[in-house]
Amino acid sequence: MRIVAMTPGYAADIATWRYRPPYQRYDxxxxxxxxxxxxxxxxxxxxxxxxxxxxxxxxGRVPGWRYDDAALDTGGGLRPSRTGQGLGRRALAVGLAYGRERFAPPAFRVTVAADNARALRVVGSSGFVRVDEFAASTTGLRYVVLVRPEG
Structure with missing residues (x-):
């Protein structure tokens, strides 16, 4: 597993991905x-x-929280047919390694839907710590903000 540049072909493919409920909000x-x-x-x-x-x-930011530059916001997703197969931790680790090398942030921050138990398990087991929860100003959905210091 590795990170490569986003291409028009990859972007077009991702734009066709459709997730099953309740994950369709990530389409x-x-x-x-x-x-x-x-x-x-x-x-x-x-x-x-x-x-x-x-x-x-x-x-990686959701409207309604007070983001700052103390951490680099990161997000991501897997192809729908690849979710639920235990790839999340490895995909996140590959992404964090890329982000660390390219941006050298003091910390990483993720914002995860409060009802997305799978994603919360992955980021929690990858060293992220919950710092807050809020309602998105656009939808009212609840989100959890988690941070992982890098130093």
């Missing part, structure tokens, strides 16, 4: 945001197959 229906350098998206491949993506920067 990305447009390729363009994945290609915008300001959003910090990269592709996650395994043996030449696109299996996921990671993001570094503002894309």
């Amino acid at each position: 990305l229906t447009e390729a363009a945001p994945l290609l915008d350098p300001a959003n910090g998206f990269v592709a996650l491949v395994d043996g030449g197959e696109l299996i996921g993506f990671r993001s570094f920067g503002p894309d």
Whole structure:
């Protein structure tokens, strides 16, 4: 498993991914945001197959919380057919290694839907500590903010 540059082909593929309820909120229906350098998206491949993506920067932020620059926001996802197979920790570790090498942040921060038990288990077992919970200002859904210091 490794991180590679996001390409138009990868972005178009990701824009077709559809998750089963309740995870359909993670469906990305447009390729363009994945290609915008300001959003910090990269592709996650395994043996030449696109299996996921990671993001570094503002894309990992959910409206309604008081974000600052004390940590680098990161997010990501796996191809729907690859979820629930125990790949989350490894995918996250590969993403964090890339982020550490490229950005050298003092800490990483993730914002996870409060009802996403799978993601909360993965980030919790990867050294992230819960620092807050809030309601998104756009949807009212509850989110948990977790931080992992890097020093």
